[in-house]
Amino acid sequence: MSSLYEQLGGEAAVDAAVDIFYRKVLADDRISHYFDTVDMDEQAVKQKAFLTMVFGGPHNYTGKDMREGHKHLKGLNDTHFDAVLENLAATLTELGVGTDKIEQIAAIGNSVRDDVLNR
Amino acid sequence: MATVQFEDSMVSVASGSNLLEALLHAGHDIPNACRAGACQSCMMQVLDGELPAAAQQGLKATQKAQGYFLACCCEPQTHLKVQRNPASQSVCAVVVDKQLLPGRVLRLRLSSELDYRSGQFVNLVREDGLSRAYSLASVPELEPELEVQIRIHDDGQFSQWALNDLAVGDSLKVQGAFGDCFYTSENMQQPLLLAGTGTGLSPLYGIVRDALRLGHDGPIHLFAGARVADDLYLDKELKSLASAYRNFTYTPVVLEAEIQPDGIEVGDINQIMKAHYPDTKGMRAYFCGSPERVQKLRKQTFLAGASMQDIHCDQFTPSSQAVAA
Numbered sequence: 425m426s427s428l429y430e431q432l433g434g435e436a437a438v439d440a441a442v443d444i445f446y447r448k449v450l451a452d453d454r455i456s457h458y459f460d461t462v463d464m465d466e467q468a469v470k471q472k473a474f475l476t477m478v479f480g481g482p483h484n485y486t487g488k489d490m491r492e493g494h495k496h497l498k499g500l501n502d503t504h505f506d507a508v509l510e511n512l513a514a515t516l517t518e519l520g521v522g523t524d525k526i527e528q529i530a531a532i533g534n535s536v537r538d539d540v541l542n543r
Numbered sequence: 544m545a546t547v548q549f550e551d552s553m554v555s556v557a558s559g560s561n562l563l564e565a566l567l568h569a570g571h572d573i574p575n576a577c578r579a580g581a582c583q584s585c586m587m588q589v590l591d592g593e594l595p596a597a598a599q600q601g602l603k604a605t606q607k608a609q610g611y612f613l614a615c616c617c618e619p620q621t622h623l624k625v626q627r628n629p630a631s632q633s634v635c636a637v638v639v640d641k642q643l644l645p646g647r648v649l650r651l652r653l654s655s656e657l658d659y660r661s662g663q664f665v666n667l668v669r670e671d672g673l674s675r676a677y678s679l680a681s682v683p684e685l686e687p688e689l690e691v692q693i694r695i696h697d698d699g700q701f702s703q704w705a706l707n708d709l710a711v712g713d714s715l716k717v718q719g720a721f722g723d724c725f726y727t728s729e730n731m732q733q734p735l736l737l738a739g740t741g742t743g744l745s746p747l748y749g750i751v752r753d754a755l756r757l758g759h760d761g762p763i764h765l766f767a768g769a770r771v772a773d774d775l776y777l778d779k780e781l782k783s784l785a786s787a788y789r790n791f792t793y794t795p796v797v798l799e800a801e802i803q804p805d806g807i808e809v810g811d812i813n814q815i816m817k818a819h820y821p822d823t824k825g826m827r828a829y830f831c832g833s834p835e836r837v838q839k840l841r842k843q844t845f846l847a848g849a850s851m852q853d854i855h856c857d858q859f860t861p862s863s864q865a866v867a868a
Binding site for chain 1: 577578
C-alpha cells in the first residue's frame with residue numbers, strides 16, 4: 425500500500441494545490457490580515473512545505489517550528505485555525521480528492537493545532 | 544553514481560542518494576531544512592552538465608533559466624559542475640553616455656563585459672564603496688552597453704554624484720546581475736501584463752523589448768505610472784514600440800491631471816489595471832517599483848487568477864543611509 429502522499433500524486437499534487445489554497449487563504453476575511461505584511465514568494469514556499477506535511481509527505485516540520493512560526497501572531501485562536509482547515513478542505517475538493525482522503529489530511533492538519541495556537 | 548564538482552572539491556553521489564546528502568557527508572556546510580524539495584533552502588546553480596528534471600520541479604521558469612536547482616532533489620546521472628546560490632560577477636564599466644531624461648531621471652550607458660538578462664539588476668559601486676542597486680533597461684542582444692535609469696533625489700548621495708560629478712570616460716565597478724525578473728521564452732503565446740511606476744519602468748522597458756525581440760506571440764500590455772504626464776520619461780520610446788508591434792499595447796497612467804490628457808488614463812494604476820484585466824488566469828506578470836505598490840499589484844493579480852509561478856516582481860527599496868562597503 426503506497427503512502428497517502430504518493431496516492432495524492434506527490435510533489436506535483438502539492439504544486440497544483442499551492443496556488444488554489446493560498447488564494448483561498450488570502451481571500452478569506454477571517455484570516456487574510458495575518459498575511460498582509462509577509463512576502464508572497466516566501467509565503468508560497470511555506471505553504472508548499474505545509475501542504476507537503478498535511479499530505480503525509482516528507483518534511484522536517486516540528487512542533488517547535490510551528491510554535492515559533494506563529495507565536496508573534498496576535499489574537500490567533502481556534503476560529504482562525506478552523507478557517508485554514510476549511511480552506512484546505514475546499515482546495516482538496518476542488519482538486520477532486522475523495523472525502524476519505526480529505527478526512528485523513530484534516531486529521532494531520534489538526535495534529536498541529538495546539539502548537540500553532542501556542543498552548 | 545556520478546561525480547559533481549562543487550567549488551574546488553569533487554564529490555560522488557551514489558545512486559539512490561542525492562547531491563545534498565553527498566555534500567553534507569563530505570563536510571560542506573549547505574543550508575537545508577525539509578530535504579524534500581519544499582523549503583528551497585538548498586537551492587544551487589549549475590554551471591556545467593545536465594540536471595535531472597526532478598531537481599528543478601516546482602521552481603519558477605526564471606529560476607530554471609538561470610540553472611537554479613534543489614540539491615536535495617538532485618540525483619545526477621552525469622557529471623555536473625555546480626556552485627552556491629547566488630554567485631555574482633564583479634566587473635569594471637566605463638561611462639560612455641550620460642543623458643538627462645524628463646521626470647528627473649538620469650540615463651547612463653556603460654560599457655562592460657557583464658553577463659545578464661534584461662530586467663535583472665546590478666550594484667553600481669563608486670571608488671569609495673558607496674553602492675546602489677539599479678535595474679538594467681538594456682537588452683544584451685540589442686545593444687552593447689549596459690543602460691541604467693537613475694531617479695535623481697534631492698538628497699540622494701549616489702544620484703547627485705552621478706548627476707554632477709560622474710563624467711563620460713569615468714569608470715565604476717558593477718556587481719551582478721541579480722534577480723529573477725526577466726523574460727523567458729517557454730510559452731510565447733502567454734499574455735504578458737507589466738506595470739511599473741517611476742523608474743520601475745526601466746526593467747520593464749528591457750523585458751518588453753527582450754520579449755518582442757524573441758518573437759513573443761501573445762499580447763503584451765504595459766502600464767506605466769507617474770505622478771504627472773511630464774514624468775512619463777519613456778513615453779516617446781514606448782509609443783514608437785507600440786506602433787511598431789501589433790501585439791504590444793502601452794497605457795500611460797498619471798495620478799494627477801487638471802484636464803484629461805490625450806491618450807493618458809488618470810487615476811490609481813492598480814485600479815486601472817484591474818479594470819482592464821478583472822481576470823488574470825493564465826497570464827504572466829512583471830511588476831516593478833516601490834515595495835508597497837509592487838506588493839499590492841502582486842496580490843491583486845494573484846487573487847484575480849494568475850499563478851504565483853507566473854508573477855515576477857522587482858521591488859525598489861530606497862537607500863536611507865550611505866553604506867560604505
